[in-house]
Amino acid sequence: MECVGKNRDSIYDFDVDGLLKVNGLTVELATPVGWVQPVNGVSLGIRAGESVGLVGESGSGKTMLSLALMGLLPPGARVSGEIWLDGATGKKEKDNAETQSTPRIAEKSRNLVGQTEEEWRAVRGRKIAMIFQEPMTSLNPVMRVGSQVAEAIRAHESRIAEAALHGRTLEALEQASVPEPDVRARQFPHQLSGGLRQRVMIAMALAGRPKVLIADEPTTALDVTVQKQILELLDKLRREMGLGLLFITHDLGVVARIADRVAVMYAGRIIEQGSTEQVLAAPLHPYTQGLLAASPKLERGKLVPIPGTVPQLNALPPGCSFAPRCAFHRVECDARVPEFRPSGAEHGARCVLV
Amino acid sequence: MNHLLAVRKLTKRYRRGGGILSESQRGSDFTAVDEVSFEVAAGETFAIVGESGCGKTTLARMLLRLIEPDAGEILFEGKNILQLSAEGMRAERRQMQMIFQDPFASLNPRMKVGEIVGEPLAIHGREVGKQERTTRVAEALRRVGMDEGAVQRYPHEFSGGQRQRIGIARALILRPKLIVADEPVSALDVSVGAQVLLLLQELQQELGLTYIFISHSLPVVAQLATHIAVMRAGRFVECGAAEQILQHPRVAYTKELLAAVPEIPAPASN
Numbered sequence: 001m002e003c004v005g006k007n008r009d010s011i012y013d014f015d016v017d018g019l020l021k022v023n024g025l026t027v028e029l030a031t032p033v034g035w036v037q038p039v040n041g042v043s044l045g046i047r048a049g050e051s052v053g054l055v056g057e058s059g060s061g062k063t064m065l066s067l068a069l070m071g072l073l074p075p076g077a078r079v080s081g082e083i084w085l086d087g088a089t090g091k092k093e094k095d096n097a098e099t100q101s102t103p104r105i106a107e108k109s110r111n112l113v114g115q116t117e118e119e120w121r122a123v124r125g126r127k128i129a130m131i132f133q134e135p136m137t138s139l140n141p142v143m144r145v146g147s148q149v150a151e152a153i154r155a156h157e158s159r160i161a162e163a164a165l166h167g168r169t170l171e172a173l174e175q176a177s178v179p180e181p182d183v184r185a186r187q188f189p190h191q192l193s194g195g196l197r198q199r200v201m202i203a204m205a206l207a208g209r210p211k212v213l214i215a216d217e218p219t220t221a222l223d224v225t226v227q228k229q230i231l232e233l234l235d236k237l238r239r240e241m242g243l244g245l246l247f248i249t250h251d252l253g254v255v256a257r258i259a260d261r262v263a264v265m266y267a268g269r270i271i272e273q274g275s276t277e278q279v280l281a282a283p284l285h286p287y288t289q290g291l292l293a294a295s296p297k298l299e300r301g302k303l304v305p306i307p308g309t310v311p312q313l314n315a316l317p318p319g320c321s322f323a324p325r326c327a328f329h330r331v332e333c334d335a336r337v338p339e340f341r342p343s344g345a346e347h348g349a350r351c352v353l354v
Numbered sequence: 355m356n357h358l359l360a361v362r363k364l365t366k367r368y369r370r371g372g373g374i375l376s377e378s379q380r381g382s383d384f385t386a387v388d389e390v391s392f393e394v395a396a397g398e399t400f401a402i403v404g405e406s407g408c409g410k411t412t413l414a415r416m417l418l419r420l421i422e423p424d425a426g427e428i429l430f431e432g433k434n435i436l437q438l439s440a441e442g443m444r445a446e447r448r449q450m451q452m453i454f455q456d457p458f459a460s461l462n463p464r465m466k467v468g469e470i471v472g473e474p475l476a477i478h479g480r481e482v483g484k485q486e487r488t489t490r491v492a493e494a495l496r497r498v499g500m501d502e503g504a505v506q507r508y509p510h511e512f513s514g515g516q517r518q519r520i521g522i523a524r525a526l527i528l529r530p531k532l533i534v535a536d537e538p539v540s541a542l543d544v545s546v547g548a549q550v551l552l553l554l555q556e557l558q559q560e561l562g563l564t565y566i567f568i569s570h571s572l573p574v575v576a577q578l579a580t581h582i583a584v585m586r587a588g589r590f591v592e593c594g595a596a597e598q599i600l601q602h603p604r605v606a607y608t609k610e611l612l613a614a615v616p617e618i619p620a621p622a623s624n
């Protein structure tokens with residue numbers, strides 16, 4: 001293993017009010033070319049009512065991370081590290097700012113890593129739920145929308161009465177701002193627009209009243225005007241329900257609009273983390289700086305692409321994964337994977353320059 | 355005729371419904387592109403922006419007669435290409451090439467990159483000898499920043515950005531005047547998309563190309579366009595110089611589109 005000790009990215013580890021706490025999470029997958037680590041020592045925390053943007057390009061490991069959080073990894077995947085959900089609510093005492101020591105966990109939470117499928121089933125949908133990029137492929141094309149939402153509700157409340165179920169279905173659709181829920185409930189997915197389908201997916205995801213919602217590129221396939229509405233809906237829901245939102249995207253503009261905090265992922269590691277304002281206004285890591293410079297803005301400016309391509313997971317450089325593409329590359333970057341270095345209270349990066 | 359391309363009242367209708375299962379046996383007409391007119395001068399980049407279903411891809415394909423229009427005129431260098439025979443159109447198509455959105459779907463997986471890039475020469479330039487074809491394939495690949503060794507390899511060995519470069523090399527090999535690019539960067543990652551946008555910019559300067567650039571993304575369009583047409587429900591709702599559309603839009607729909615773009619706040623200079 002190339003990870004040196006326990007990689008701790010987050011300076012918010014084990015926040016007392018944190019809903020979701022991920023610590024040193026590593027996912028390993030067997031491939032024809034050997035074991036690779038699409039998620040490599042990731043630490044991350046989400047508080048109630050907080051929205052965290054997880055930014056990365058394809059192959060960064062952001063989707064594999066979200067699947068790990070849902071207990072939906074492909075068979076044969078090896079997982080290590082910790083996932084704590086629905087954290088300590090009783091104890092409010094803070095550990096003496098000793099971020100490197102193993103923090104104390106209250107009895108109420110438990111590490112989800114290594115749970116059985118049966119145990120996951122009690123968590124999935126009820127504590128943590130997920131919506132995906134392509135709502136059409138996640139909905140059953142030959143089943144009315146209302147029945148699908150009802151099915152999701154019954155999955156969590158098996159003893160619910162038929163009459164109550166109908167009411168709850170309409171309520172769930174209404175909560176996701178589906179106009180005319182009674183009409184829509186009788187329609188099939190192909191009769192709905194992309195934006196409405198995503199709202200139905202949100203209604204289904206919220207059926208089990210989860211505390212954390214993972215949204216994996218939920219607006220990438222949508223038009224900008226519809227994207228805006230979905231972002232507003234997710235924002236409203238997290239405020240009203242105190243949802244912790246993990247919003248996965250490749251679009252820094254979307255992050256600016258929805259996220260309180262941002263984590264930037266590259267080749268399986270979180271390489272920068274901080275408040276959205278800080279990360280976008282004063283990025284620390286050259287990769288984050290590069291992403292910003294490469295993102296098209298509305299006024300014509302000089303786009304500066306990042307040279308080269310994302311490294312293959314089976315051929316990662318020995319030190320910083322970004323080193324071969326980095327303009328500020330130094331000898332020490334190749335020695336070992338840079339540690340996460342804080343800069344200020346809410347901001348830090350895995351870079352020797354910090 | 356000082357315009358490279360002039361389009362007059364171009365129209366495409368589709369029949370909707372009317373199948374044996376539909377309620378009305380007659381169906382109804384759906385106008386995908388509705389009397390669209392515009393002109394593009396040589397060296398310009400004319401961008402067509404709109405949301406899904408607005409008709410922008412149908413319009414793009416009609417320009418190369420990949421879809422036959424129902425009415426209207428397309429004048430390329432003053433010649434109405436809609437009146438050309440199949441033979442005449444084939445000759446004209448050497449001047450007009452297309453770049454597609456999905457670099458994974460648009461390259462034949464069973465052909466080597468050299469064959470893919472050289473194929474237009476085999477089709478259009480029978481007079482081009484084998485020796486010259488090899489040289490021109492290598493030149494086209496070099497132009498788009500690819501290694502010559504790519505010739506012997508297959509598309510699956512390349513990343514999305516590299517495949518898009520291969521698609522561009524294929525479009526360039528006949529030395530066309532006009533390139534129609536349909537969402538050329540929307541399937542690519544941000545850092546790679548920026549590479550391809552810059553490449554398109556460089557190629558335009560070097561080769562004096564004229565672009566028709568189709569996109570759903572105003573920020574992407576803002577990087578290249580000299581002119582922008584905003585399309586909705588088959589029509590141009592607003593059309594003009596890029597700066598004017600981006601900075602002083604007149605139509606409510608354009609304003610709405612601009613307002614919906616999630617913008618990154620300007621970073622502090624470091």
